[in-house]
Amino acid sequence: MKSVAVALAGAVTVANALATPDLSERHGPPSYHHGRPGKPSSGSGWDLETFTSLVIFGDSYSDDSRLGYFINSGGDPPPVGWVEPVANKSADGGYIWGEYVSRYAGVNKYNYAVSGAVCSNDITPRYFSAIDAPFPALAQYEIPAYIADSKYVEKNGTKFMIDPPDETVYAFWDGTNDLGYYAFIQDEQVEGTDLTTYVDCMYRQMERVYNNGGRYFVLFNIAPLDLAPIYAAPPNDIGANQYWPDKPKNHTLLNGRMIEEVATVNAIFDYRTPFAVELKNRYPGAKFAVYDVHGLMLDIYNNPSDYLNGTAPLNVDGYVNHCNTTGGDCVANDSPDSFLWYDELHPSEQTERVIAMNFIDVVKGASKWATYWG
Known part of the structure; x- marks a missing residue:
């Protein structure tokens, strides 16, 4: 199991993200073109009438x-009933989707996602020296x-969570670390496991939430990681980072391997x-949507002027924030909304805004980026 002593999947910025920012001047969503309008999936069985709470893994x-x-506590988890502060310095450089x-x-938002997480540390464990343990995973930490x-x-x-079954949506977006470096792309998974083991794990976690009362699920598919600078093919590739x-x-x-992994899992x-x-009929009474965030991000890549709105020339191959191999000496572009990617691995904040807006369409049951079941 590879020891990860550097910033992994956002750990560089997330340690500084505990201070709650001033949200008193929140505004509506920034304007941007909403992409190429398409018809929602026909015959959608998604019937969520009221959207009250969002739970994220x-x-x-x-x-x-x-x-x-975890970092600031020396590896201890947050206590039960912990209210997570909003971070304006997340892995995308700002607020998360x-x-x-x-x-x-x-x-309401209840966010259990952890930077560096995989579905299960029984499949692709990755040790993080800052907490002297593997990154907290969905199976071992987030779902419990x-x-x-x-x-x-x-x-x-008062009940801590406002989670009526007919008004709460459970979103699962995992796979970036499972498929990536120090994991499947380098054949560093636990012996006897493979991509189907990872997929089995994802459905088991959704089943655990279902058994706890969850009834509306949005499964994000895998982002186009082969286009991320860290996995890109020449001439858009980068070296050590x-x-x-x-x-x-x-x-x-590496790029070819990532293309195969992403396509297979999706x-x-x-x-x-x-x-x-x-x-x-493993989830009686439940509704599922598969959110094609891969297709959406690919559309951003191919049609950036429909989505990106920065003042600099639009850029889908480069990235905003450049750091050295230890995560220091960072220099950020002063027009982050011109970029698809924030850094070598993570989408930009503007990309996350687009993902958020389209997620709301998914929840409405009327998105061309989703298929609905149940």
């Missing part, structure tokens, strides 16, 4: 400041933390979800 693509708590959903839709919070009652008798200081030199090979999500929900 995942990694640095979704983490506000939870890993920061879930915070924008909370603002735009006016819903959610279940504990869902049952927690404050001293005044803050996340992968010992990156192998055959970038073409194809399994597309076929396994209706199989499990419709044919096997």
Whole structure:
């Protein structure tokens, strides 16, 4: 198991993200073109009438400041009933997509995502020296933390979570670390496991939430990681970096491997979800949406003027924030909304805004970027 002593999946910024920013001057979403309008999936069975709460599981693509708590506490987890502060210095350089959903839709947000997380440390464990343990994973930490919070009652008798089953959406966005460096792309998974083991893990975690009362699920598919600078093919590739200081030199090979991994997992999500929900009826009464965030981000890549709105020339191959291999000496572009990527691995804040706006369409049951089951 590789020891990760550098900033992994957002740990560089998340440790500084515990201070709650002043949100008194919140404004509505910034204007941007909403992409190429398309028809929602026909025959959508998604029937959520009221959207009250959002519960999030995942990694640095979704983490506000939870890993920061682990770092600052010496590895101890947040207590039951911990109210996570909003971070304006998340892995995208600003607010994360879930915070924008909370603002735009006016819903409660309970975010259990942890930067660096994988689905299970029994499959792709990655040791993080800052907490002297593997990164907290969905299976071992995030789902148990959610279940504990869902049952927690404050001293005044008030239930901690506002989570009515017919008004709460559970979002799962994981895979960036599972498929990436020090994991599947380098064949460093636990012996006897493979991509199907990872997929099995994801559905098991959704089942645990279902057994705890969850009924509306949004499964994000895998982002186009092969386009991220850290995995890109020449001439858009990069070498050693803050996340992968010992990156192998055959970038073409790594890019091809990532293309295969992403395509395989996304194809399994597309076929396994209706199989499990419709044919096997493993989640009676539940509704599932597979959010094609891969397709959405690919559309941003191919049609940046429909989504990006910075003052600098639009850029989908480069990134905003450049640091040395130890995560220091960082220099950021002064027009971050011109970029698809914030750093070598993470989407920009503008990309996360786009993802948030389209997530709301997914929840409405009327998104061309989703398929609905149940």
